[in-house]
Amino acid sequence: MAQSTSRGGGGGRCVGEYMVGKQIGSGSFSVVWHARHRVHGTEVAIKEIVTEKLSKKLQESLMSEIDILKQIDHPNIIRLHDIIEEPGRIHLVLEYCRGGDLYMYIHQRRGRVPESTAKHFMQQLAAGLQILRENNFIHRxxxxxxxxxxxxxxxxxxKIADFGFARPPI
Structure with missing residues (x-):
């Protein structure tokens, strides 16, 4: 795990080797930022979690999410590129998905998605779920x-994302 080199000032905030841009999402305990690698220009999403606010159970869920993402490498599962820690925070550097989420995709099309597109997405969802099953994980x-x-x-x-509730089956 890399250490963060956050900096203030006119050049924007850096997390590790990434220049942080605009916020693209948020959850109960995290904020997701669009970022670019400072040298290569690669776009990523950085999920920033304030660990001091997490209960012991939520810290265990975070570690479980990280373990799952480290083990799975599949085109239909969000890819974890790096983990950057700093005091009180952990940053998950994830694959950036320019298309947003499926909810917004459906909403922008007023609930009307061509059958061929729905089939295309369902086949990919099934492929991602199959890989999770083969690795003994459930998303939940x-x-x-x-x-x-x-x-x-x-x-x-x-791409299946947000493995905060995922677990190996009991």
């Missing part, structure tokens, strides 16, 4: 907001 929070899309178009790659 599947919903359109946790299904991200690589692009805005109908041929986007669907």
């Amino acid at each position: 929070d599947l919903k359109p907001q946790n299904l991200l899309l690589s692009t805005h178009d109908d041929n986007a790659v669907l």
Whole structure:
């Protein structure tokens, strides 16, 4: 795990080797930022979690999420690139999905998605779930907001995200 080199000032905030941009999401205990690698320009999403606010159970859930993401490498599962720690915070550097989530995709189309597109997304969801099953994990929070899309178009790659509730089956 890398250490953060956060800096204030006119150049914007840095987390590790990433220049942090605008906020693109938030949850109960996290904020997600769009960022770019300072040298390569690669776009990423940085999930910033304030660890001091997490109960012991939530800290265990976070560690479980990290363990799962480290083990799975599949086109239909969000990819974890790096973990950057600083006092009181942990940053998960994740694959950036320009297309947003499936909820917004459906909403922008007024609930009307072509059958061929729905089939395309469901096949990808099934492929992602199959990989989780083969690795003995269950997601436990599947919903359109946790299904991200690589692009805005109908041929986007669907990616399962947010493994905070995921567990190995008992």
